[in-house]
Amino acid sequence: MYENRKYRYIAAFCLLGVCTSIFYILNIGIGSVEIALRDIVQTFAGQESSETVERILWDIRLPRATAVLILGGALALAGYLLQTFFRNPIAGPFVLGISSGAKMVVALVMIYLMGRSVKVTSADMVLAAFIGALLSMGFVLLIARKINSMSMLVVSGVMIGYICSAITELVVTFADDADIVNLHNWSRGSFSGMTWENVKVVAVVVFLTVAIVFLISKPLSAYQLGDVYATNMGVNLRALRVGIVIFSSILSACIVAFAGPISFVGIAVPHLVKRLLGEAEPIRMIPACFLGGSVFCLFSDLLAKTMLAPTELSISTVTAIFGAPVVLWIMVKRAKRDFD
Amino acid sequence: MRKEYDSGKASTCADRYESMEQYYFTAKRMCVGYENRPLIKDMEIILAKGEILCLIGPNGAGKSTVLKSIAGQLSLIGGTIYLGKEILSEMKRNELAKKMSVVFTQKLRAEMKSCRDVVATGRYPYTGWFGVLSGKDQQIVDEVMELTHIADIGGQDFNKISDGQKQRVMLARAICQEPEIIVLDEPTSYLDIRYKLEFLSVLQEMRERKGLTVIMSLHELELAKIVSDKILCLQGEHIERYGTPEEIFESDFIERLYGMKENRFLKNEKFLAYVRQIGRLT
Numbered sequence: 001m002y003e004n005r006k007y008r009y010i011a012a013f014c015l016l017g018v019c020t021s022i023f024y025i026l027n028i029g030i031g032s033v034e035i036a037l038r039d040i041v042q043t044f045a046g047q048e049s050s051e052t053v054e055r056i057l058w059d060i061r062l063p064r065a066t067a068v069l070i071l072g073g074a075l076a077l078a079g080y081l082l083q084t085f086f087r088n089p090i091a092g093p094f095v096l097g098i099s100s101g102a103k104m105v106v107a108l109v110m111i112y113l114m115g116r117s118v119k120v121t122s123a124d125m126v127l128a129a130f131i132g133a134l135l136s137m138g139f140v141l142l143i144a145r146k147i148n149s150m151s152m153l154v155v156s157g158v159m160i161g162y163i164c165s166a167i168t169e170l171v172v173t174f175a176d177d178a179d180i181v182n183l184h185n186w187s188r189g190s191f192s193g194m195t196w197e198n199v200k201v202v203a204v205v206v207f208l209t210v211a212i213v214f215l216i217s218k219p220l221s222a223y224q225l226g227d228v229y230a231t232n233m234g235v236n237l238r239a240l241r242v243g244i245v246i247f248s249s250i251l252s253a254c255i256v257a258f259a260g261p262i263s264f265v266g267i268a269v270p271h272l273v274k275r276l277l278g279e280a281e282p283i284r285m286i287p288a289c290f291l292g293g294s295v296f297c298l299f300s301d302l303l304a305k306t307m308l309a310p311t312e313l314s315i316s317t318v319t320a321i322f323g324a325p326v327v328l329w330i331m332v333k334r335a336k337r338d339f340d
Numbered sequence: 341m342r343k344e345y346d347s348g349k350a351s352t353c354a355d356r357y358e359s360m361e362q363y364y365f366t367a368k369r370m371c372v373g374y375e376n377r378p379l380i381k382d383m384e385i386i387l388a389k390g391e392i393l394c395l396i397g398p399n400g401a402g403k404s405t406v407l408k409s410i411a412g413q414l415s416l417i418g419g420t421i422y423l424g425k426e427i428l429s430e431m432k433r434n435e436l437a438k439k440m441s442v443v444f445t446q447k448l449r450a451e452m453k454s455c456r457d458v459v460a461t462g463r464y465p466y467t468g469w470f471g472v473l474s475g476k477d478q479q480i481v482d483e484v485m486e487l488t489h490i491a492d493i494g495g496q497d498f499n500k501i502s503d504g505q506k507q508r509v510m511l512a513r514a515i516c517q518e519p520e521i522i523v524l525d526e527p528t529s530y531l532d533i534r535y536k537l538e539f540l541s542v543l544q545e546m547r548e549r550k551g552l553t554v555i556m557s558l559h560e561l562e563l564a565k566i567v568s569d570k571i572l573c574l575q576g577e578h579i580e581r582y583g584t585p586e587e588i589f590e591s592d593f594i595e596r597l598y599g600m601k602e603n604r605f606l607k608n609e610k611f612l613a614y615v616r617q618i619g620r621l622t
Contacts, residue, residue, distance in 0.1 A: 218471035234437030
């Protein structure tokens with residue numbers, strides 16, 4: 001079981017890499033408007049092609065697919081960090097109410113700024129979402145200190161999520177009609193309307209955070225063993241905890257700011273990736289989760305775009321269909337193990 | 341290196357401070373407890389390098405609290421601990437990790453880890469930024485697994501082995517950390533008699549080979565009697581007694597320590613004889 005690990009890692013990473021590339025290319029090739037393969041190749045080869053095709057590819061599909069790739073990875077990694085932090089396999093930004101908290105603050109800020117006819121920039125959105133994510137994370141932490149049960153933590157996270165969503169709904173109801181259209185699409189979760197400017201911000205924030213998270217993979221692996229042993233191995237628990245909270249909040253905030261809350265990716269992907277690698281060491285889990293999240297979201301976005309084209313499904317609809325069964329599977333398996 | 345001390349009452353320890361250099365572990369006026377509520381006060385412990393100290397005392401006497409405080413898991417309410425000449429609370433985390441390892445009763449969480457993986461986590465303080473084991477680290481892991489007789493279960497999933505086996509893996513992990521001092525909380529509880537003795541003999545072997553200093557709590561008094569150089573008895577808010585096994589296991593002290601003298605359940609002659617037999621030094 002534990003032999004030939006090296007080959008397994010190589011195979012797993014190759015598989016993830018290949019899948020990411022395939023789905024990335026498919027996402028560029030397939031969309032609500034049909035474009036012939038020849039035109040696509042021509043456009044990217046720099047040859048003459050129609051203005052429309054060029055605009056669709058360069059300004060719509062390419063930034064969108066790139067954003068999905070980066071944000072999907074960020075989402076899975078945020079889930080992995082939260083699972084590590086709470087030592088709870090079904091923790092994730094969505095179930096813990098962190099996404100909803102971020103969404104609430106973003107909605108408030110958007111409505112406030114739009115009401116004053118101020119243009120909302122990507123950076124504003126990320127910052128607002130980050131503050132919201134930290135706020136609900138703070139609540140979850142307060143509750144986690146009081147109760148030490150896996151299911152209760154998730155229940156309280158879901159409650160926080162409901163409260164935040166209710167407030168968001170309330171604010172949206174009182175907002176101007178024009179803003180609502182914008183808000184409504186976004187608050188359901190969608191990757192549509194990504195611009196290159198968004199992608200730039202996303203890329204910088206996410207890649208920086210992922211790099212730092214990767215650098216702390218050693219203390220993370222000690223943290224997994226439990227507080228007592230991590231302390232004995234020389235880990236500064238308090239600093240590490242603060243770090244995990246901040247990094248997972250930044251990642252969750254990015255996703256919410258640009259794509260709205262997306263469910264289940266954060267839980268399902270780390271679990272599937274763990275199975276694929278056959279181990280849970282952060283040094284390999286961090287990059288693998290990122291790739292896994294990219295694959296999962298690229299795949300989901302492809303379905304969201306095409307299943308009922310030209311109508312677009314919300315991305316959460318698709319991720320829930322494929323992600324929720326995985327969560328159920330985890331819980332059933334755990335229950336079984338506890339009985340043994 | 342090792343020498344005998346006279347009667348180990350706490351108050352008499354003070355005169356020994358001048359010659360502190362030759363001791364490896366020193367606790368001065370140590371006061372332990374939770375959240376500023378002192379549980380045991382004014383503890384004085386002195387150990388030479390390579391000595392084995394056993395903490396004994398009734399349930400709830402605070403053995404685990406003392407061990408946690410020594411290992412830096414709980415901050416001291418008062419007093420100072422020295423490792424050699426260094427003050428323990430002022431040592432760098434990573435330096436301390438290379439000097440002290442622990443086997444505690446808290447479960448070690450090992451998700452999808454083999455026993456060998458768990459043992460290898462002991463190399464953590466010695467590895468580089470990303471925690472990758474070097475060839476030398478791998479070799480040490482293998483040697484320690486031989487020494488602790490767990491090489492045969494190295495490939496098994498840590499979560500699927502018995503509690504007794506887990507305990508031996510935990511010891512291997514702690515030794516892998518190449519500590520100068522090891523702190524163990526009731527390490528032999530889950531082991532059968534053969535493995536209890538094997539476990540303790542590994543500690544003794546490490547003491548002989550590497551000069552490992554050992555601080556542990558034991559429920560098995562008869563084992564404490566034969567493995568320890570020093571015994572510390574805890575009861576109430578001060579050290580009840582501290583000394584060599586010869587000094588502790590005399591007359592009816594054990595019966596008094598565990599409050600068994602007036603216990604009506606112990607009227608049974610066989611039980612009483614058993615208790616007396618443990619209490620005496622053979």
